Amino acid sequence: MKEVRVFAPATVANVAVGFDILGFAINRPGDEIVARLNPDITGLKIVAITGTGDKILPTEVLENTAGVAAYTLLKHLGKEDLGIELEVHKKMPFGSGLGSSAASAAGAVVAVNELLGAPLSRESLLYFSVLGEEVADGSFHADNVAPSLVGGITLIRSNESLDIHHLPVPQNLQVAVVHPDIEILTRDARAVLSDTISLKKAIRQTGSLASFITALYTNDLPLLGRSLEDHIVEPQRKQLIKGFDDVKKAALECGALGCSISGAGPSVFALCDSGYLAQAAGQGMQEAFALHGVNSQLYVSPINQDGVVIL
Amino acid sequence: MKEVRVFAPATVANVAVGFDILGFAINRPGDEIVARLNPDITGLKIVAITGTGDKILPTEVLENTAGVAAYTLLKHLGKEDLGIELEVHKKMPFGSGLGSSAASAAGAVVAVNELLGAPLSRESLLYFSVLGEEVADGSFHADNVAPSLVGGITLIRSNESLDIHHLPVPQNLQVAVVHPDIEILTRDARAVLSDTISLKKAIRQTGSLASFITALYTNDLPLLGRSLEDHIVEPQRKQLIKGFDDVKKAALECGALGCSISGAGPSVFALCDSGYLAQAAGQGMQEAFALHGVNSQLYVSPINQDGVVIL
Missing domain, CATH: 3.30.230.10 (Ribosomal Protein S5; domain 2)
Incomplete structure (x- = not known):
């Protein structure tokens, strides 16, 4: 058949x-x-x-x-x-x-x-x-x-x-994704979000979004890194991810361009400008989760085209 | 000297x-x-x-x-x-x-x-x-x-x-700016703005912002037109501009890609994909203001580089 x-x-x-x-x-x-x-x-x-x-x-x-x-x-x-x-x-x-x-x-x-x-x-x-x-x-x-x-x-x-x-996908862009053994239901991830945001935060966020898109078109990874900021959703959702602040800190200390929550979480991703750095950032993130008693799986990959x- | x-x-x-x-x-x-x-x-x-x-x-x-x-x-x-x-x-x-x-x-x-x-x-x-x-x-x-x-x-x-x-500035992009004889102080224009916006509107607005930047990089004027939407500020500020809805309607009916408020207003701009259309849209906007008893000045121009x- x-x-x-x-x-x-x-x-x-x-x-x-x-x-x-x-x-x-x-x-x-x-x-x-x-x-x-x-x-x-x-x-x-x-x-x-x-x-x-x-x-x-x-x-x-x-x-x-x-x-x-x-x-x-x-x-x-x-x-x-x-x-x-x-x-x-x-x-x-x-x-x-x-x-x-x-x-x-x-x-x-x-x-x-x-x-x-x-x-x-x-x-x-x-x-x-x-x-x-x-x-x-x-x-x-x-x-x-x-x-x-x-x-x-x-x-x-x-x-x-x-x-x-x-x-467009910038050359050299690599991703580390760490999936911690934490359960979050999508509806809970939605429930922690406020229905409104401040205009001031929206302005900062839109500046970063526009420069993120610009960075993709101009292959400007430092700009991409400066742009990877979430002033709105991440501060509200990170409470659902044990150890998130330390995990993010670890990724950035390992040289990641930026780090935030994947979708509704609990997975956390870091964007990096080489596979070597993505591997290092991913391991750093796993270690940070481990210090909080959280097991995790690591996936390192380019952007899948x-x-x-x-x- | x-x-x-x-x-x-x-x-x-x-x-x-x-x-x-x-x-x-x-x-x-x-x-x-x-x-x-x-x-x-x-x-x-x-x-x-x-x-x-x-x-x-x-x-x-x-x-x-x-x-x-x-x-x-x-x-x-x-x-x-x-x-x-x-x-x-x-x-x-x-x-x-x-x-x-x-x-x-x-x-x-x-x-x-x-x-x-x-x-x-x-x-x-x-x-x-x-x-x-x-x-x-x-x-x-x-x-x-x-x-x-x-x-x-x-x-x-x-x-x-x-x-x-x-x-980047797309080829053929032309601007019609109409300045009506209406006085708005910047602080009044700020005062009508709510300090908060709904998350739902913010999502729609960011989608349009990101696709506007994309349209600039890809020289995609139809996408630029679809993206020129203001769900947040224009609905609040247009009350300060007598006849705004009719002026915008006139611009779009004359073939403008999009039309909105310039800065804090009262000037209104339309983006168009030719100088001819920009002239037509500008005249249409002026006529619409005139029907509301508002005199105006028109400036038609490419993006100044x-x-x-x-x-």
């Missing part, structure tokens, strides 16, 4: 300066999704979910992130009755702030699209994968899904219209 | 998406400043101020924007006792939202620096001209001074550290 297996990369959203509008992909970890034609069944069926540890993901298509993403794509193509088996192999932790559900949704649409002979372009798959992630997250937003799907650093001007832009790949 | 005469251009600050962090220069209007060596006097003296209509500007050096800018530069150079006459010829209205005091400050430092044989670079004059504008405005901010001094579109990452960046020029 014809099948397609894909890898969908983890992603770092928010990126200190771009709450809900910026994200980038990393090489590892990520999810594997398999889509397989099965003429003996009718419609889409989730036949396997692995790697969820002691958590349980729904196998009902319309309750599952990958399922919804794949189903809405099939429905759009008028193929919702085609017999397709879907396997979801989670190879990254849930609730890590690394876009776990987004990766499953992005992987599912690419696998199914490829299985059907790739009728849609990669970009036009975005809508369906965002619908999929909405099941897990409760809101329609593309800051994890877009970079997982297409790779690179992506800007979402508008989630409503999915006005998405690919930003590929997005979902067919294996 | 040796003298230097300069022209300092008007500027549009905020630019819809970059409150307190973005500004650009236009070719007209602007101020002329003359600095002249006079060995018969000691220190800096303001000997003429023209073009102020029925307003009076202080002739006391340390109370005058141009005076403070020039004096602090001279003091920095150890030349504060040198006999220098300063003339300030205002060729643009006060309180117009076109950076009138910033132009005087920028012009004064360039004129004095040139008179002394240009010991400082254009960029290092910025600090002194911002100090000058602070006298008029009460706050240390560079969003008008920087583009008047160096031209182009400028980004201020941080006013504290004067971390200023030159942004020169900043202060020596005449």
